[in-house]
Amino acid sequence: MAEPRYRRRKEDRPDEITAAALSAFAENGYAATRVEEVAKRAGISKGLLYLYFKTKEELFKAVIRSVVIPRVDALELALDQSTLSAEAFLRGPMLQFMQGIPGSPVGIVVRLMIAEAHRHPDLVDYYWQNVVSRGLAALQRILDRGVENGEFRRTAVNELPHLLIAPVIFSVIWKLLFENRSLDTDRLIECHIDMILNDIKA
Amino acid sequence: MAEPRYRRRKEDRPDEITAAALSAFAENGYAATRVEEVAKRAGISKGLLYLYFKTKEELFKAVIRSVVIPRVDALELALDQSTLSAEAFLRGPMLQFMQGIPGSPVGIVVRLMIAEAHRHPDLVDYYWQNVVSRGLAALQRILDRGVENGEFRRTAVNELPHLLIAPVIFSVIWKLLFENRSLDTDRLIECHIDMILNDIKA
Amino acid sequence: MAEPRYRRRKEDRPDEITAAALSAFAENGYAATRVEEVAKRAGISKGLLYLYFKTKEELFKAVIRSVVIPRVDALELALDQSTLSAEAFLRGPMLQFMQGIPGSPVGIVVRLMIAEAHRHPDLVDYYWQNVVSRGLAALQRILDRGVENGEFRRTAVNELPHLLIAPVIFSVIWKLLFENRSLDTDRLIECHIDMILNDIKA
Amino acid sequence: MAEPRYRRRKEDRPDEITAAALSAFAENGYAATRVEEVAKRAGISKGLLYLYFKTKEELFKAVIRSVVIPRVDALELALDQSTLSAEAFLRGPMLQFMQGIPGSPVGIVVRLMIAEAHRHPDLVDYYWQNVVSRGLAALQRILDRGVENGEFRRTAVNELPHLLIAPVIFSVIWKLLFENRSLDTDRLIECHIDMILNDIKA
DNA sequence: AATGAATGAGTATTCATTCAT
DNA sequence: CATGAATGAATACTCATTCAT
Structure with missing residues (x-):
């Protein structure tokens, strides 16, 4: 029952990522939060996050x-x-x-x-x-x-x-x-x- | 070999530095303010600032x-x-x-x-x-x-x-x-x- | 279940791809050209391109x-x-x-x-x-x-x-x-x- | 006769750095040369290089x-x-x-x-x-x-x-x-x- | 055959802090 | 006291390549 490496959940991703970002920002603030940390909390790779949000700032705005x-x-x-x-x-x-x-x-x-x-x-x-x-x-x-x-x-x-x-x-x-x-x-x-x-x- | 007339006295320095820091923090926030910028506003060198405040965080607290x-x-x-x-x-x-x-x-x-x-x-x-x-x-x-x-x-x-x-x-x-x-x-x-x-x- | 009339034939693909690559390389140079851009110009997906050229370098050589x-x-x-x-x-x-x-x-x-x-x-x-x-x-x-x-x-x-x-x-x-x-x-x-x-x- | 860690050679640095950069660029080209490699060849740290050249591109121009x-x-x-x-x-x-x-x-x-x-x-x-x-x-x-x-x-x-x-x-x-x-x-x-x-x- | 979601290694740049002078 | 040259750790972002579907 291993987690599949590829999940292909295009529609759910943005919300999962903003949720992960919110929790990370809540703990450490925006500036001190590493993008990689957000990706980790969302259970994805850094690269995939950047597929949905072109910059850290875009992600920030989406969270807001x-x-x-x-x-x-x-x-x-x-x-x-x-x-x-x-x-x-x-x-x-x-x-x-x-x-x-x-x-x-x-x-x-x-x-x-x-x-x-x-x-x-x-x-x-x-x-x-x-x-x-x-x-x-x-x-x-x-x-x-x-x-x-x-x-x-x-x-x-x-x-x-x-x-x-x-x-x-x-x-x-x-x-x-x-x-x-x-x-x-x-x-x-x-x-x-x-x-x-x-x-x-x- | 005359002493400079208006030689700043050691005792005034900390207040001058915290004042400079306040104005810098006000404009850019704490994280985005470089220590060098504070030193410049205080009219001193970075090194001297570190003589009075061991870290940027110490400076922050002093300002508060x-x-x-x-x-x-x-x-x-x-x-x-x-x-x-x-x-x-x-x-x-x-x-x-x-x-x-x-x-x-x-x-x-x-x-x-x-x-x-x-x-x-x-x-x-x-x-x-x-x-x-x-x-x-x-x-x-x-x-x-x-x-x-x-x-x-x-x-x-x-x-x-x-x-x-x-x-x-x-x-x-x-x-x-x-x-x-x-x-x-x-x-x-x-x-x-x-x-x-x-x-x-x- | 008619075959698409103008279904591209397998044999044409490599040439289409190298042509697309040439135009992309011409505009941006080799290093600055993303494989995805070549695929887009060739009207195919990244994955398919890799079926014909194992690496970007292979593609480069083919273009030359x-x-x-x-x-x-x-x-x-x-x-x-x-x-x-x-x-x-x-x-x-x-x-x-x-x-x-x-x-x-x-x-x-x-x-x-x-x-x-x-x-x-x-x-x-x-x-x-x-x-x-x-x-x-x-x-x-x-x-x-x-x-x-x-x-x-x-x-x-x-x-x-x-x-x-x-x-x-x-x-x-x-x-x-x-x-x-x-x-x-x-x-x-x-x-x-x-x-x-x-x-x-x- | 150890090399001193601090050399304070402000005037010589730019030329030393462009010379180092030239040799690195000559070997690997501009894009493939890491700034760190240039610094290493110049015998300095990355940070110091950036004191003299604000960006890699500036360095490039200086070399030219x-x-x-x-x-x-x-x-x-x-x-x-x-x-x-x-x-x-x-x-x-x-x-x-x-x-x-x-x-x-x-x-x-x-x-x-x-x-x-x-x-x-x-x-x-x-x-x-x-x-x-x-x-x-x-x-x-x-x-x-x-x-x-x-x-x-x-x-x-x-x-x-x-x-x-x-x-x-x-x-x-x-x-x-x-x-x-x-x-x-x-x-x-x-x-x-x-x-x-x-x-x-x- | 064909797709494109997913990965992760690789790199320019910044800045707090140190220390020879 | 005072300087500022020097350090290097830390981090956002890119893109070739893979592989489940």
Whole structure:
């Protein structure tokens, strides 16, 4: 039952490789990760990796995209299909979404972005357009919907939806640096949402 | 055989070097900064730099310390010597302190910590003990003083002073990634403080 | 289950491949040409190419042979069947033959030989025996025939027929290096032949 | 009397390195020569080589220049300072100069140029401007001087001074490919000069 | 016969660190 | 103290060749 040397799994490879890369980048960061190490984790040779990703940077970008786009898609879908009140949405699916981020690959991606952004300006553009803009727009839609419903007052938060996610980013960073030092990030985020809702409720 | 008039004194060198290193790290990150570049910015030779810092990592740690400790010292001092009410302190010196961070060397240090923490666990320990713990304790003292004063209610924020600085960290990250995309971080931080004060005022 | 109408026959393949290889080598040189590129130009897969040529070097040698042997054959044939006087032969078919070389595959082959000879000593032997010796012998026969005819004197050229083709090789090199810088190689070669004939005519 | 590890010979290094590179390139060609091999022959480390030549290509260009420029300088100088008749110059210093080329580094450089020109178009430009143009101009001056003297007729050679050096290039190539197969290149070149002089003498 | 996925050896270049001067 | 020449380990990427299908 030896592993076959040739597996011919063209379709599965890219995802296997980005998954391997994510785990390697998570442990050592982008710069310190050797391409060969990624290949080893993916169970393939260096050469084959280069068949799918022309450079280490391409691989990096693919990892970012593969992790982050599905999340934004999911958020938008949830928002569009939800029949909940704005408050119920924020306390329910939105809270869950936010709490899920710090422990997930998204956290790793944020770290990678922070560390490497300087050298990949086009990736920053991509990230801005496909992640940040869309995410902020989604937040704004929730808040605006609440205002239209008569649930919420119109406050500064409507123009600064960033306020909503600040503690999520904070938690990501915290987990990254002080993983073992206690902080209940779930509670932190929940308190924050509470506070905001108290502030904006009509 | 006159002594050069403005001969640099030995004691100033370390600070000159860490300052040079900070500016280099700020532009290119730690890994991408060559020791020679730091030496050049400090106006000395590579060899001399190694006389003061045995390795690049030592230099890195010195930079972190030199930037961050004075800030915490200043915060503690301001807090201890202030005769303002808790609210006035938060809206005054504290707000100013927080707004100052994203554009200051502290922002750079945060970025460096995030990018490099993995490879310098002892630095994380140091940072935790001498910066984060002390900072959080200071925040807690302000809040507790407010409670004792009767200004504030005791709420979750008393146990989670992190909530106060979350938007500061967020702003640091934002500036780092999206410097040119508009966000008024001063206003973001001010709104956040407003919201918290509304929440906790008795 | 009809046979494809224009199914390529096995026998044509090697020539198709060497032709593809020649065009690729002409553009990029031997070392810089990837086997895959040759396969693509030949409209086949890499694997199939290796069925016909065991190594890239084998392919290289086949290309050299395929280009150069027919030329020498043609020269010998023309010489043997010609009923022209030696001078008329030199001014007519021979001149045309020489002028044709710089812009032809032979030029490419000369370039390849020069660049790669060091690493393929057996190819040099082959080239020597089957191309250079035969070519020089042919030249010598023309000259000797001229002497026997009483057309020519016996001069140093009879022992150094190389003198006849020196400007051809020169033209090949020139075209290769300075393609765009003007030099009328046809005229160069013609002048040279003129000069030689003036020299050796009885 | 052990070799000192540190020699600190900044001024001598570049020439030592280009000399080492020339010998390595001569043996194996440019592409097949490892930078490390050049360093070894120069008795230094790879890193130090890169202190003087930023890339392998830079090194290549330096080699070309170092070999070829002095020769052209020497030719021009000889020509300008000579008081010989045109014929005497061609039969004397010029013949010697031409005969010296095939066995000298210039031959190696010609080979390198032929093999690598495609990938270094700026080097071809440089070579054209600083070697070929100057060389041809010098030849033309000799011939024109002869015409002015009344020594020579004005013939095609005046416009095609290339004819003079064709056998030199031929000899270079020959030596390169067939070093061991007998050809007296000195005699080849002398015969050629003889022939040309017979042709153009008034 | 034909494919192309898979392998892995081979190499230019960088940069932290040392040490003769 | 001060210099900067010198070292060499480390790593992304290429491409001839193989072989399961």
